[in-house]
Amino acid sequence: MNKSDIDSNRLIDIKYVLSKLSKTRQIFVSEADFQLELAWAIKTIYPNAIVRLEYCPYFDLNMHIDILVIINNKWIPIELKYKTKKCQKTIDNEVFNLKNHGAKDISCYLYLKDLERIESFKKKSVCFSEGYAIFVTNEMSYTKPPKKDNCVYSQFSLHDGNIKSGIMDWREGTSDGTKKGCEKPIELSGHYKMEWLPYSEIDNTNTGFFKILINTVK
Template identity: 45%
Template structure:
């Protein structure tokens, strides 16, 4: 069974080889390769589509151990930098839009929950967020922000319904209007990934959220049924 310690060990091994990545796709490929190296008896798939469940869904990495499936969703979000690491130049963009990227990460957690709670072959899963933008792991002392429910800084606890604040603009919420519903209770803890410079952008940290089925599957399935029908009714 794939455990969080397996993921941490693999991440630590990867950080010794690759301290920075050109893109999310680069990170995805490197991590999948490292997972295969550490778990040679497992099958690793990229952009896996569980067509029998939802043909439109794609999972960044799927690790298969016989009849057990472990979905892994990734986010690689960067602050701008131009640096040389191991004789390679990395020119990273400033992704910005932290509010919607927090939303998207927590939506990944919700997507994994829906697989874990509703389909027995999915045993547990992981949502992983790698960044050199310290605003993600640093606590904000602003009392009211439009994305307060979606904050993912150190020691935040995420559970239940997460929704936009009243100040959130139409442009911010476009395509992300619906609240998120998390069944699990997640305390968020960041760990160091790499340090490539003393500049503000020079430290990378990683957040690993483990998703597993710790509740009664019938009650959870019913809650998701109610939630999804509520969303469908709002769109009509």
């Protein structure tokens, strides 16, 4: 992508930013590392932007936004997820030891919770322009439907081509331990298509390919 490819109809073209970032950072140490590098990339491409991390808006002191971008007094909240499969990768003599995050059901729930949080931000902020929920992973099971139709998190599945909207909840009978801290149903007013795209390819092993999911709240 060249700079001429930037979508000028948006305050920030997040796909362009992530495409540029993927050329210099194919992999991240952690979600915090991803957060810092994305914020830096946004500031580099949009030098006039105000960029804040872990932002707590005045209208909800219990809400924390991973990245808030402010351009011309318009607010763009960004929420991130970075979930990995255990592996070790070496890039330019730097060794990355990635953890096995597991808990796919909870991770799917929390990504949709990010979308719900951004929708709440939109309702409460007169400065809202648009928001983004972003998920990067080298665990390809996220992109595929659950193996069992009656699995406890089927309504939260992020598999490719799936559309998320309305009220989503755990299957009846899901144990308290499984959904601890994530008990409440998710309710989305918008419609969001789960469309996984390539992010980076480090090697041809089953842990060397990263995909990215981007959903926009308008």
